[in-house]
Amino acid sequence: MPKGGAVPKPASGIAAARCDCASAPGVDVDVAASPFRHGARRAAASAPWRLPTWLLGAALPVATLALAEAAVRLGWIAPNLLPAPSDVAEALTQMVRDGVLAQHIVASTLRVAAGFALGAALAVLLGALVGLSGFAAALLTPSFQALRAIPSLAWVPLLLLWLGIDEASKVALIAIGAFFPVYMGVSAGFRDVDRKLVEVARLRGLGRVALARRVLLPAALPSVLTGLRNGLSLAWMFMVAAELIAASRGLGYLLTDGRETGRADLVMAAIVLLAVLGKLSDGAMAAVERRALRWRDSFGGAT
Structure with missing residues (x-):
């Protein structure tokens, strides 16, 4: 016992955590310097030795293009x-000079926008209904799960019989592709809301509308936005399938034209444009997601 009979006070807070960690065999953890502390992630991300995110993301495509150019x-x-990337760039430049590239891009973008808007709107309504109502889930889920397993090209003959070869069939096929990822995200998001949050909201006297607006929707929003991003990606995929059927403009038409004329550079140009447009649209949706979910304090994968 120390002199004077004084009993030493036990370490508390971070000091106690340090003592506990130090006494554990094989463990060398400094809690105060842990990357899980508030703000440590931002400090680590801004470390001077780290490369910018955009530079890291561009490293693999640039290396792939350089390797393909050298191989050819x-x-x-x-x-x-496999045409050289310089030949693909020349094909894109020629289409710009001819004034046809913008027409193909606009045609495909408008079809994706229309189909995604239609499919996503319907998916949000039905997904919320299934997620909030056990009766609706029992009634609709088996049918939707069966329809979700149907490949995209299997819808083509039926849509052609119903809607013809005009824009309606193409937009409908894109809407089908966008519907199911959004529906799954919305229904799962509402269904997986923590029951304790709902019980607390009801104890505070919130009505149905206030409960949905202030509790259910914010809690389900991450899953909803993830479903929207996945639906947008599938909308671009289904757009290619739609334009392969019968189209005189669009990126899917470029793929068909390049295949029929034996121009691999034209096929690769269409693929590159699809990748760029898909990345741009996903980046825009990701920006909306970050803004809508800025209240979250998530790990984010940074160390």
């Missing part, structure tokens, strides 16, 4: 199988 120029790969 050195004769390792036949140009008719």
